Each structure stands twice: as structure tokens, then as C-alpha cells.
Amino acid sequence: MHDVRTVKAPSMPRLAAASLAGTAIEFYDFFVYGTAAALLLGPLFFPTFSPLAGTLAAFATFGVGFVARPLGSVLFGHIGDRRGRRPVLVxxxxxxxxxxxxxxCVPTYDTIGAAAPLLLIGLRFLQGLGLGGEWGGAVLLTAEHAPPERRGLWASFPQIGPSVGFVLxxxxxxxxxxxxTEAQFAQWGWRVPFWAAGVLAVLGMWLRSSLPETPRFLEIGDHARVPLVxxxxxxxxxxxxxxxALSVGYAVFYAVTTWSLAYGTERLGVSRTxxxxxxxxxxxxxxxxTPVAALLGDRFGRRPMCLAGCTAAAFxxxxxxxxxxxxxxxxxxxxxLGALVAFVMMLAVTAAYLPELYEPRVRCTGATVGYNLGGVLxxxxxPIAATALAEHSGRVPWGVGVYLTGIALFSLVCFALLPETLPARVAAVRPVREPSPAATD
Structure with a gap:
């Protein structure tokens, strides 16, 4: 067993800031691809396709990143459960x-032909592989340091990172x-945000270089040999x-932030700006x-907030x-805004909820695999399904609305079958369902 007495506990604001900065940088990397896919990757890398087919192909390469994320969660989850949460962050x-x-840096189809989309797919896969490990490391860093009565609040700071990354x-x-100009943007301007990721990565490494290991990991005396098993x-x-349960969050967020950009510019004629x-x-x-919803989760429970968010999304x-x-x-x-408010009711408490559902020895693998499988679903x-459904709709894409409503109801059922994990101190004040054994640590 590790000697936890030699570890100096850092301040929670410092940990929260480092986790937020890291997730912001990694999600910036992930989102900049989604925006490019919605706006111009189709013509640049799939010029032989029709406009609709080119958009679908670009969104398919976008989806490759999500397929890779569960694999990344297995890889980095193994490292996190065997070697510590900190190596995952780096x-x-x-x-x-x-x-x-x-x-x-990838040349377009006009330069190298079919090799261009193949390179794009391979790099998108690597992006997803890295992001599949990021969430678990950042969330566990704050959740396993935080006091139980405020675990939801402190663990929610990494969940603000996606918003910051998206805005950046x-x-x-x-x-x-x-x-x-349109020609300059299509020729080289779209590449600049991807190059900027290198500067942000260096900044992130500096912020994370001195972070300590979590006390819960150091207390584990018998590490799982193969956590995934x-x-x-x-x-x-x-x-x-x-x-x-988490599939609705992904569906709502990417319907708003990715599919709607393509639909608004291509079908409605609204300007990109x-x-x-x-x-x-x-x-x-x-x-x-996000932190406001997390505080409500600390007061009323993780599961009720998730159920409320799913219900709001369905309506x-x-x-x-x-x-x-x-x-x-x-x-x-x-x-x-209405869609994202429903989404944040679930997102804000997820960072505390998922780790509490799993025992510490397999927590990094279990929480991140479940989280990233939701991303695949x-x-x-x-974006692919919504684009196809909207093509066969009138001006109002009712099929997309029905599709998203169905996912929300499916997630509502899944959340209803999960236990509550409200910490014992709060549970003594507000009766809840029996928490899982992992929730009491």
C-alpha cells in the first residue's frame, strides 16, 4: 500500500482549475474538428460526392472519434487503475x-487524392483515443480529492471544460x-485552429506537471490486474x-453544436457567422x-437531477x-439554450455520479468506458442520422425532433434503473435509495 502521509493535499481551487484547463484544451481539439466537418471538410476531402453525401462523409469521419473513445477509455482506464490517475492526464x-x-497539416483531396480522407480518418481516431482517457483522469482528480458533501461541485469543474473548449x-x-475571404478560409484559414492546438497542449502540460496523485488511488492496496476484465x-x-443513460446528453449537445451548423447554413441559408x-x-x-446544477446535485441527489434533465430534453x-x-x-x-439547459442538468452531476457508482480499484476503467460508450450511442x-432525417423533411425537421425525443426517453429509463449515490452525510438529512457500496468512500 502507498504511504498517503507523505502526500501534501493541494487546494481544491487549484485542482479544479487544472482539471478545467485540461478538459478545455482537449475538448477544443475535439470540437474544432466537428465545426470544420460541419462547415467545409466535405468539399475539401470528399469533392467527388454530392453536397449531401459530402456532409455525411465528413460527419462519418467525425463519428470515428467517438468510436475510438471507448478504446481510449480501456487503454487509459487500465493505466489509471494500475498506475494512477495522474499519468492519464499527461x-x-x-x-x-x-x-x-x-x-x-493534412493535404486536401486535390493534392494527394484518396490518401487525404484516409489520413483524416486515422488522425481523428487518435484524437478520440486521447479524449477517451482525458475525462476519467480529470474527473477523478477532483472527485477523489473533494469532500463528499461538495464532491458534485468540485467534480463539475472539468465539465465546464467542454464549454470553454467549444467557445475557443x-x-x-x-x-x-x-x-x-471564402477562398482564403478554404485554402488555409481553417487549418489555423488545428495548429493552435499545439500551443494549448504545451500550456496544458505545464498546468498538469505538478499535480499530485489522488488519495483514494494511493489507499488502494490490491490493484486490479486487468481492470477491464x-x-x-x-x-x-x-x-x-x-x-x-448518457447517450441523450451527447445526442442533444452534438445536435446543437454540430448538426445545426450544417443544417442552418446549407438548408436554411443562414450565414456561418x-x-x-x-x-x-x-x-x-x-x-x-454547470456549477449551479452541480450544487443542486449535492443538495438533492445525482439521480433526480439526471431524471429531470432527461424529462426536460424529451419535452x-x-x-x-x-x-x-x-x-x-x-x-x-x-x-x-433550452436544449443545453436540459443537458447541463445531467452533465453537471455526471462527474460525481459515475465515479461513485464504481469501486476505487476499477473506477477509472468503469466510469470512462460507460461515459464514452454513451458517446458512441x-x-x-x-449528426449522421439527423442530416439524413432532415433531408426527407420539410422546412421543419420533425424527424430530427422525434429522433432526439426517443433518445431522451431511452436515457430516462436507464437513469431510472440506476441507484442514487448521494453521500451518507446528506442522505441522513434527505432519505434516498440505498447507495452503492462505492458511493461511501
């Missing part, structure tokens, strides 16, 4: 940053699209339920509400696509 950041910079990625894309053998039902501003504004509000998806179809900036913003398929 390795995942290096892999994601390097592959993102490389995307910005799209803000840079927006600035370039406004200042450059134990997770599949002992926790398979939990993994499947968490994957299904207007679409980016509407989506970015909604994401900023969502990021600001809001049809109004959202209706507001999107108007093409009016304010109405589109309201539609996006909700994130990888949604």
Missing part, C-alpha cells in the same frame, strides 16, 4: 494535441471566417446502463450554469427544431 493530452496539430474552437473559427465480469450491467454566434452564446450560458426537442427552422437568430438561440450517430 498521456491523453499529448496524444490528442499531437493528432489535432497533424490534422491541420468556434470563436477562432468565427474570427477567421469574418476576417478572411473485472468491469465486464462484475459491472457489465452498470456499464450498459450508464452508456444508455450567425449560426456560430447563436450556438456559442447558448454554450456560454450552459457553462455558467424540448420538438420545440427546438421548430425554433431552429425559423432561421431567426433570437429564436434559434432560445431553442439551443449519442454523439457518433446523431
Amino acid at each position: 498521456g491523453s493530452l499529448l496524444l490528442t494535441g499531437a493528432s489535432t496539430v497533424a490534422v491541420g 474552437a468556434n470563436g477562432l473559427m468565427l474570427a477567421l471566417s469574418v476576417t478572411l 473485472e468491469v465486464v465480469r462484475d459491472h457489465w450491467r452498470l456499464v450498459l446502463l450508464t452508456a444508455g 450567425v449560426m456560430l454566434v447563436c450556438v456559442m452564446a447558448a454554450v456560454v450560458v450552459k457553462g455558467a450554469l 424540448w426537442m420538438l420545440p427546438m427544431v421548430t425554433l431552429l427552422a425559423t432561421g431567426e437568430p433570437l429564436l434559434m438561440f432560445v431553442g439551443f 449519442g454523439g457518433a450517430l446523431t
Whole structure:
């Protein structure tokens, strides 16, 4: 067993800031690809396809990253459960940053032919592999240091990172699209955000270089030999339920931040600038509400917040696509904001909820595999399915709304089958269902 007495406990604000910065950087890398896929990767890398087929092909390469994420969670989850949470933070950041910079260097189809989309797919796979490990390392760093009564709040800071990363990625894309001509943006401007990932990766490595290992990992005396085997053998039902439960979050987020950009610019004729501003504004509000929702989770429980978020999403998806179809900036913003508020009710508490569901010896693998499998179900398929459904709809893409509503109801059932994990101190004040054994650590 490790000697925990020699480890100086860092301040929670410092840990939260380092985790937030790291997830922001890694999700910047991931989102900048999604924005590029929605706006111009189709013509650049799939020019022989029709406009619709080119968009679908670009979104398919986007989906490759989600397919790779569960594999990354297995790889980095093994490292996290065997060697510690800290090595995961370093390795995942290096892999994601390097592959993102490389995307910005890939020649287009006109230069190297079919090799261009193949390189794009390979690098997107590496991006997903790195991001598959990032979430678990960052979340466990804060969750396993935090006091139980405020675990939800402190663990929510890494969950703000995706919002920051999205705004950084799209803000840079927006600035370039406004200042450059269409020809300049298509020729080299779109590459700049990918190259900027290298600078951000160096910054992230500096922030994470002195972070300590978590006390819960240091207290484990008997590490799992092959964590994935134990997770599949002992926790398979939990993994499947968490994957299904989280699929709505991914579906809603990427419907708003990726599919809607393509739909608004290509089908509705809304300018790229207007679409980016509407989506970015909604994401900023969502990021600001994340710690508020996490505090509610510390007070009322993780599971009730998730159930409320799923219910809100199920009711809001049809109004959202209706507001999107108007093409009016304010109405589109309201539609996006309502969807992301429902999403953040689940997202904010997930960082505390998932680790509490698993015992410490397999926590990194179990939590990250479930989290990233949800990405395959909700994130990888949604832009492709929504694009195909919208093609056969009128101006209002009702099929997309029905599709998202169905995912929300599916996730609602999965959350209903999961236990509550509210810490024992709070549970003494507010009766809840019996928590899992892992929730009491």
C-alpha cells in the first residue's frame, strides 16, 4: 500500500482549475474538428460526392472519434487503475494535441487524392483515443480529492471544460471566417485552429506537471490486474446502463453544436457567422450554469437531477427544431439554450455520479468506458442520422425532433434503473435509495 502521509493535499481551487484547463484544451481539439466537418471538410476531402453525401462523409469521419473513445477509455482506464490517475492526464493530452496539430497539416483531396480522407480518418481516431482517457483522469482528480458533501461541485469543474473548449474552437473559427475571404478560409484559414492546438497542449502540460496523485488511488492496496476484465465480469450491467443513460446528453449537445451548423447554413441559408454566434452564446450560458446544477446535485441527489434533465430534453426537442427552422437568430438561440439547459442538468452531476457508482480499484476503467460508450450511442450517430432525417423533411425537421425525443426517453429509463449515490452525510438529512457500496468512500 502507498504511504498517503507523505502526500501534501493541494487546494481544491487549484485542482479544479487544472482539471478545467485540461478538459478545455482537449475538448477544443475535439470540437474544432466537428465545426470544420460541419462547415467545409466535405468539399475539401470528399469533392467527388454530392453536397449531401459530402456532409455525411465528413460527419462519418467525425463519428470515428467517438468510436475510438471507448478504446481510449480501456487503454487509459487500465493505466489509471494500475498506475494512477495522474499519468492519464499527461498521456491523453499529448496524444490528442499531437493528432489535432497533424490534422491541420493534412493535404486536401486535390493534392494527394484518396490518401487525404484516409489520413483524416486515422488522425481523428487518435484524437478520440486521447479524449477517451482525458475525462476519467480529470474527473477523478477532483472527485477523489473533494469532500463528499461538495464532491458534485468540485467534480463539475472539468465539465465546464467542454464549454470553454467549444467557445475557443468556434470563436477562432468565427474570427477567421469574418476576417478572411471564402477562398482564403478554404485554402488555409481553417487549418489555423488545428495548429493552435499545439500551443494549448504545451500550456496544458505545464498546468498538469505538478499535480499530485489522488488519495483514494494511493489507499488502494490490491490493484486490479486487468481492470477491464473485472468491469465486464462484475459491472457489465452498470456499464450498459450508464452508456444508455448518457447517450441523450451527447445526442442533444452534438445536435446543437454540430448538426445545426450544417443544417442552418446549407438548408436554411443562414450565414456561418450567425449560426456560430447563436450556438456559442447558448454554450456560454450552459457553462455558467454547470456549477449551479452541480450544487443542486449535492443538495438533492445525482439521480433526480439526471431524471429531470432527461424529462426536460424529451419535452424540448420538438420545440427546438421548430425554433431552429425559423432561421431567426433570437429564436434559434432560445431553442439551443433550452436544449443545453436540459443537458447541463445531467452533465453537471455526471462527474460525481459515475465515479461513485464504481469501486476505487476499477473506477477509472468503469466510469470512462460507460461515459464514452454513451458517446458512441449519442454523439457518433446523431449528426449522421439527423442530416439524413432532415433531408426527407420539410422546412421543419420533425424527424430530427422525434429522433432526439426517443433518445431522451431511452436515457430516462436507464437513469431510472440506476441507484442514487448521494453521500451518507446528506442522505441522513434527505432519505434516498440505498447507495452503492462505492458511493461511501
